[in-house]
Amino acid sequence: MQDRHSETAPPPTLGVGLIGYAFMGAAHSQGWRTATRVFDLPLRPVLAAMAGRDRAAVRAAADRHGWAAAETDWRALVARDDVQLVDICVPGDRHAEIAIAALDAGKHVLCEKPLANSVAEAEAMTEAAERAGARGQVAMVGFNYRRVPAIAHARRLIAERRIGALRHVRLTYLQDWLVDPEFPLTWRLERRRAGSGALGDLGAHIVDLAQFLAGEPLVGVSAQLETFVRERPLLAGVSAGPSASGGTGRGPVTVDDAAVFTGRLASGALATFEASRMAPGRKNSLRLEISGELGSLAFDLERLNELLYHDHREPAAVAGFRRILVTEPDHPYLEAWWPPGHVLGYEHTFAHQARDLVMSIAAGTDPAPSFADGLQVQRVLAAVEESAAKNAVYTPVPVLAPAPGAGRARAQL
Template sequence: MTTPVPDPTGDRGPATGALGVAVLGHSFMGKAHSNAWRNVNAFYPVPRVAQKVLVGRDAGHVAESARQYGWEGSSTDWRSVLERPDIHLVDICTPGHLHAEMAVAALEAGKHVLVEKPLANTVAEAERMVAAAADARTRGVRTMVGFNYRRVPALALARTMIAEGRVGEVRQARVSYLQDWLADEHAPMSWRLRRETAGSGALGDLASHAVDQVRFLLDSPVTSVSGTVGTFVPTREGADGPESVTVDDAAWATLRTASGAVVSLEVTRCATGRKNAFEIEVYGSLGGLRFDLERLNELRFFDATLPEDVRGWSRVLVTEESHPYVGAWWPAGHVLGWDHTFTSQAADFLRAIDTGTPAAPDFQDGLAVQRVLHAVTQSAARSGAAVAP
């Protein structure tokens, strides 16, 4: 059922000129994305948006979330939302097993589509979404995958520095994403621990971000994967009693890129004491870079071209107006937070729609990440043998 919403202008009429947005899913990511749509026009000179409808399974809960997050209405029927002429952009924040069906239907309905990472639960689903996106692109429809960490100013700056040769030839990198919300063996069962809904565990949830950053920062595809996965707590308490965990708790891998770099990757949701520790280190022939999400406004830089007696790790506070994305926000030194990345992501997507240029990362990028994740599971099944994505 859809809560009636008066719409005096109909389909993007001249009275508003706004792009009508629908968000599918109203929990953690739905809230983060709602905050972005609510704030994007206050900070970025992009097309105006109208928060039309928030979609969820429970009518009461989604209606309350819609009121709290600033939406005009709510619905429990995502298919009926796609039929509305006042909806131009669909933002999918649901569990992974719903991504392909929802995204393909939205694209066929002529809606621009943003999908939260990972793109899908399987390579086959991702390939289906890429095909639908390619067909929709011929009609001017844009797609994007929600790898929001590309919009962390420090990481965007790191990419520029690497491209400019500031660290020389990149030889190796280390990427780790450590959380602890499943370290307690008594933590309850959830959809994120079932393969049929989540696809995978830490691999899809955290390694998707890690792999995308490898591709983003080094601007080079992954060509070889050797990995292993583990499930530390095989059974957890569900609503009807003990239930088997069918996804991984942690994953480890060695990646090789086309440029010759070797990357060490580790992700886990069982690292006791680590809440959301996303750390990246890049080492080249002329220097190095280090990033820690818990200090997301900082980038550490080692310049090996300096005289030996003055070399050392410098701290770059990435809050200057000239830094990526920062100019849209506050004066220098006034730090940004995790939530700002979603607003910047929304702005980038709106800009692509407005100018008719490709959005990045698009579904093809999401598929490339999915293939690497799949290669990790294939390698693990072959005792760590190298696999090409």
């Protein structure tokens, strides 16, 4: 850990307001609490307020996670003088309204992925971020897996051309929490709230990782989507009338359960993707392999501190994948943590995310991933849906071309 003793004055504070208190709200809370205790930051994040619609629940969550105040209206949180940054951790159907209002109110914004439920919403958010950037504000998307040290190290090795020009990338993200057909109809299974299913929930992560690691956008896709369980029990207290099968107490699933698609990167490299919430035995299995002309890199989230590297220039007699334990002080983010070999976990990605955002705010630099990056992911997701609707017809992806002087809204792949 870094030496926290200093004779200098404490850094200025950055008041954070969090909207949403469920799974992601808890993860972000952990990140904000931890970042200032581990990293020497030029601004000190202060947990000013948390917002949620249920007064008792949000007050309890605020107390549990260390937030000073609780609000039941997100607008009241945005209006608070002690909040300079708004962190959005609510379903996708509310992202655009909240983010645009917060940016227009002069706040910095962190928004969970996917950026929005549609390309049109993502475009409006990116335009708002561009306007805000001219005033010195920043807006970032919460693709936390970029902050896994092993993945950040892989990006460094690819940028250094350790594996040469890319040939193909393979990414899968599999979960099994929807295998039971009696699992209830939550908001993540409703298109009007979630935008899409496994595609947006899991696929957004691996699309972002493909573009981040490659340093270039996807320019076209060919896809298939499937919903295996088309009706599910309603949550307690919810009524939708008779179901399509003639019963009551069930409602339609309006998003995909699984998505599979191929893609082409701007350089011509090929990509394959698989996202599913119907893969028995896979709890949170994110895997990737990047192959180039000189070698390959591989990563498995269940072995989060390890990166596999194969140098194809070595003699066949000794060649093979070698394990890099990504815990050395010169690996990404590790300068602030424990001695080598003392591994990190999932929750640390949110502390790294908070650290990177605070550094961007203090330096007045473009954050990564920016809202423009989130928009580019949204365009890929839309192209996947269009391709699947046309039975896997190859569908081009419009690539964001920043206008001269676009500044902070520029894509930072």
